[in-house]
Amino acid sequence: MVATLDDTKRNAIAVKLADMKLLQQLIIDNEERFLRECSDGEIANNLRKMLDDDRKNQGILDTVVVQYGIQKNAESTVQEMVAKVRKLMQGNELSFFEKVFQHELLKHQQVMNGITIHKAAQKVGADVMAAIGPLNTINFENRAHQEQLKGSLEILGVRELTGQDADQGIWARVQDAIAAISGAVGSAVTQTSDKQDMNIQDVLRMDHNKVNILFTELMQSNDPQKIQEYFGQIYKDLSAHAGAEEEVVYPRVRPFYGEANTQELYDEQARWGPWFEELRGISPATPQFKDRLRQIWDQIGDHIRQEESTMFAAIRNNMSSRESEELARQFKAAKSRIQERMGGETRTEAAV
Ligand SMILES: [Fe+2]
Ligand SMILES: [Fe+2]
Numbered sequence: 001m002v003a004t005l006d007d008t009k010r011n012a013i014a015v016k017l018a019d020m021k022l023l024q025q026l027i028i029d030n031e032e033r034f035l036r037e038c039s040d041g042e043i044a045n046n047l048r049k050m051l052d053d054d055r056k057n058q059g060i061l062d063t064v065v066v067q068y069g070i071q072k073n074a075e076s077t078v079q080e081m082v083a084k085v086r087k088l089m090q091g092n093e094l095s096f097f098e099k100v101f102q103h104e105l106l107k108h109q110q111v112m113n114g115i116t117i118h119k120a121a122q123k124v125g126a127d128v129m130a131a132i133g134p135l136n137t138i139n140f141e142n143r144a145h146q147e148q149l150k151g152s153l154e155i156l157g158v159r160e161l162t163g164q165d166a167d168q169g170i171w172a173r174v175q176d177a178i179a180a181i182s183g184a185v186g187s188a189v190t191q192t193s194d195k196q197d198m199n200i201q202d203v204l205r206m207d208h209n210k211v212n213i214l215f216t217e218l219m220q221s222n223d224p225q226k227i228q229e230y231f232g233q234i235y236k237d238l239s240a241h242a243g244a245e246e247e248v249v250y251p252r253v254r255p256f257y258g259e260a261n262t263q264e265l266y267d268e269q270a271r272w273g274p275w276f277e278e279l280r281g282i283s284p285a286t287p288q289f290k291d292r293l294r295q296i297w298d299q300i301g302d303h304i305r306q307e308e309s310t311m312f313a314a315i316r317n318n319m320s321s322r323e324s325e326e327l328a329r330q331f332k333a334a335k336s337r338i339q340e341r342m343g344g345e346t347r348t349e350a351a352v
Pocket of ligand 1: 307
């Protein structure tokens with residue numbers, strides 16, 4: 001069995017990502033409900049925009065989980081909490097103000113989840129940072145949503161407690177607070193938030209970058225255990241990536257990329273399995289391991305460069321952005337299925 005990288009830390013981050021996905025779905029369901037119940041025009045407008053962001057961010061979370069490469073279930077305590085809040089939101093015990101109040105707490109929780117994952121990733125490795133990169137967009141937007149919800153709460157709360165309207169100027173204050181956050185977060189976020197729908201080139205490039213970072217981390221390490229772990233992660237990531245390319249990308253590009261070019265990509269990837277088998281037979285404590293891996297990586301690098309140059313160009317020239325985005329969705333779904341299958345196999349092997 002191939003050892004996987006820093007299993008405990010990496011699995012803990014995977015569970016937090018699953019927590020985030022579950023919470024995100026509750027947040028989306030709440031906002032849909034609020035929109036049906038809300039009678040204030042301005043608050044409804046804000047909620048509508050928030051719901052759009054949150055639906056988009058659920059898609060980004062899906063991408064991050066697949067890119068991360070480890071799929072887990074949410075913690076049972078989080079599952080229970082979500083079920084409880086969902087029941088409260090459906091019932092009549094809470095006023096609309098109180099429901100939005102609870103919702104703001106969920107947003108806060110989601111912000112803290114995102115920040116915690118970000119900070120933890122910095123401790124685990126550069127490849128993890130690369131995988132969770134798009135999470136920055138979600139964290140920033142959730143911070144902005146929190147400010148908007150605070151404004152809404154002020155209006156709803158004053159109305160519920162006094163029957164009167166709150167002082168004017170709340171939304172201007174909210175806008176100022178959001179501007180301050182956006183200034184503090186900087187331009188990195190604005191760049192990623194443009195990439196709401198990733199096309200197939202974006203997604204493939206993210207994968208290529210991640211394995212290249214893992215390779216660099218491996219080469220810089222002198223600890224055989226670490227080297228073994230990095231190798232395990234490279235093996236897992238590349239297997240899922242290559243499998244998904246063969247399932248959905250190569251068949252799709254074959255008509256315009258050409259029979260010979262496409263077949264070359266299939267043939268090259270067919271060699272990777274035996275190569276990795278060979279590496280598994282070499283002790284990572286010996287210099288031969290890195291020497292052989294470096295030779296293999298030269299070949300893998302050529303393959304990746306071919307995809308990113310001529311295959312990407314062919315995709316750009318022959319597929320619309322919508323088609324390329326659709327292919328990205330299919331690729332992520334295929335990769336996710338392969339990861340699930342591989343996870344199952346690992347468990348069986350571990351049990352033997
Ligand atoms: Fe490939
Ligand atoms: Fe690739």
